[in-house]
Amino acid sequence: MPDTITLQVARYRPDTDAAPTMQEYVVPLRQEWAVLDGLNYIKDQLDGTLSFRWSCRMGICGSCGMTVDGDPALTCGTFLADYAPGPVRVEPLANFPVIRDLVVGIDDFMRKLPKVKPWLVREDEPGVADVEFLQTPPQLDEYQQYSMCINCMLCYAACPVYAIEPDFLGPAAIALAQRYNLDSRDQGAHQRMDVLATAEGVWACTYVGECTSACPKGVDPAGAIQRYKLTAATRTLRSFLPRGER
Amino acid sequence: MSELARESSMQRPHEAPTQRAVPAQVRPYRPRVSRFWWLRRRSYLLFVLRELSSVFVAWFVVYLLLLVDAVYQGPDPYRRFLEWSGRPWVLVLNMVALAFVLLHAITWFNLAPKAMVLRMQGRRVPARLVAAAHFAAWGVASGVVAWIVLGGL
Amino acid sequence: MARRSSSEAIGWLLFSAGGMVSALLVPVLLLLFGVVFPLGLLAPPEHAHLSAVLRHPFIRIALFVLCMLSLLHWAHRFRYTLHDGLQLKQLNKLINLLCYGGVVAGSSWAAFVLFG
Numbered sequence: 206m207p208d209t210i211t212l213q214v215a216r217y218r219p220d221t222d223a224a225p226t227m228q229e230y231v232v233p234l235r236q237e238w239a240v241l242d243g244l245n246y247i248k249d250q251l252d253g254t255l256s257f258r259w260s261c262r263m264g265i266c267g268s269c270g271m272t273v274d275g276d277p278a279l280t281c282g283t284f285l286a287d288y289a290p291g292p293v294r295v296e297p298l299a300n301f302p303v304i305r306d307l308v309v310g311i312d313d314f315m316r317k318l319p320k321v322k323p324w325l326v327r328e329d330e331p332g333v334a335d336v337e338f339l340q341t342p343p344q345l346d347e348y349q350q351y352s353m354c355i356n357c358m359l360c361y362a363a364c365p366v367y368a369i370e371p372d373f374l375g376p377a378a379i380a381l382a383q384r385y386n387l388d389s390r391d392q393g394a395h396q397r398m399d400v401l402a403t404a405e406g407v408w409a410c411t412y413v414g415e416c417t418s419a420c421p422k423g424v425d426p427a428g429a430i431q432r433y434k435l436t437a438a439t440r441t442l443r444s445f446l447p448r449g450e451r
Numbered sequence: 452m453s454e455l456a457r458e459s460s461m462q463r464p465h466e467a468p469t470q471r472a473v474p475a476q477v478r479p480y481r482p483r484v485s486r487f488w489w490l491r492r493r494s495y496l497l498f499v500l501r502e503l504s505s506v507f508v509a510w511f512v513v514y515l516l517l518l519v520d521a522v523y524q525g526p527d528p529y530r531r532f533l534e535w536s537g538r539p540w541v542l543v544l545n546m547v548a549l550a551f552v553l554l555h556a557i558t559w560f561n562l563a564p565k566a567m568v569l570r571m572q573g574r575r576v577p578a579r580l581v582a583a584a585h586f587a588a589w590g591v592a593s594g595v596v597a598w599i600v601l602g603g604l
Numbered sequence: 605m606a607r608r609s610s611s612e613a614i615g616w617l618l619f620s621a622g623g624m625v626s627a628l629l630v631p632v633l634l635l636l637f638g639v640v641f642p643l644g645l646l647a648p649p650e651h652a653h654l655s656a657v658l659r660h661p662f663i664r665i666a667l668f669v670l671c672m673l674s675l676l677h678w679a680h681r682f683r684y685t686l687h688d689g690l691q692l693k694q695l696n697k698l699i700n701l702l703c704y705g706g707v708v709a710g711s712s713w714a715a716f717v718l719f720g
Contacts, residue, residue: 217480219478302481304479365488365495368484369484413494414498415494415495431565432566432568435566
């Protein structure tokens with residue numbers, strides 16, 4: 206294994222640049238170094254002006270997502286040795302506005318997320334604050350997979366529909382809606398349906414399936430969307446029986 | 452409207468004028484999506500090919516109706532249809548169509564368990580089993596059709 | 605804020621039904637009539653046999669359903685392919701009209717051939 210590797214890093218300085226440019230840095234190549242370690246080496250030793258987000262270094266904070274050699278990835282969990290002898294291209298997450306260098310703006314997602322009410326909705330509130338809601342292991346199994354989402358946005362970066370249709374609610378928001386829809390303690394499914402069963406909700410998805418391949422936590426948003434399509438479609442059929450909606 | 456709000460919220464207040472010309476607005480860079488985005492990744496290309504298989508499904512409907520019409524018209528038009536179906540361009544078109552239709556069938560049955568969540572005795576049926584059941588149904592349906600066409604009925 | 609779209613839901617259900625029947629039945633039919641018989645790998649069925657099969661009312665109905673649902677399947681996928689793949693968002697209404705107009709035309713033709 207060579208002892209150095211070249212990182213080609215996207216630089217964008219909004220006050221001077223019209224578009225991002227690539228800059229090369231040579232960093233040590235160590236067996237245990239992730240791409241994020243390489244970026245931190247640049248920041249500490251080579252070029253302090255490089256901007257990027259990171260926090261936990263253990264794949265749980267969801268802030269170090271970038272495009273590594275064309276694929277959306279958490280840079281703390283993507284190892285330089287796998288790209289030897291290099292060079293490795295490091296770019297900001299696709300489909301988001303670039304604020305500076307490797308930092309993207311995620312305001313769009315932050316605006317969409319609360320629309321699906323990603324919390325337990327109870328019809329019988331208030332008055333149940335001190336009540337325990339029991340849940341059996343099979344009931345937990347129903348949604349647990351979706352609760353692993355860390356809002357890292359890799360699925361949005363992988364989704365061509367989101368790239369073309371910025372109004373699309375997107376994989377993570379829909380998967381998180383399903384996380385609560387499938388929770389035995391939740392009663393908000395019909396409220397979420399107003400947001401999910403729309404042209405910008407699940408119906409915009411054409412099942413490319415890349416969100417699921419990109420997810421570092423094994424969430425399968427594509428499956429969540431597909432499953433919700435069937436739910437929404439059967440509900441629509443049933444709604445024709447008593448009263449025609451729309 | 453919301454786009455504007457977002458952009459203005461990211462604007463930095465103007466700093467003291469420097470020697471370099473500072474653009475009036477410091478805005479985030481928004482990459483444009485190429486019209487050929489589906490060539491960028493193998494999985495995107497496969498997706499577009501899967502979607503385009505529907506064109507060949509539609510072609511099959513046309514081909515089937517031409518066949519059925521010829522059969523209803525009598526033995527001679529049926530013989531002429533068979534001759535026409537052996538022409539090189541028709542044959543090549545149908546071979547390509549068959550490849551696309553197979554792509555459609557295989558991807559379809561693999562995706563089916565994503566939407567269908569079946570339960571037996573309170574347990575969720577594994578996705579692989581649901582897919583396998585679809586492939587088995589495909590085999591049976593194909594067998595029955597071939598049996599009818601080849602003179603079983 | 606967009607509202608629940610029941611037309612999208614119905615369109616998707618028909619698309620799914622069409623995807624299912626076409627995946628089950630089209631490959632074998634296309635293999636036989638499009639490739640195997642023209643290549644002479646198997647002798648094509650006699651006209652008398654096919655004619656008898658196609659005059660069976662159950663077969664007529666089955667083929668009509670297959671044609672109509674397959675076209676509905678095509679219309680849904682094709683309009684999304686044009687919409688997303690070529691980014692023809694502004695032509696959405698025209699695309700929908702052409703695709704579902706094609707379904708109506710094709711299904712009418714199928715009804716004419718099978719029951720006319």
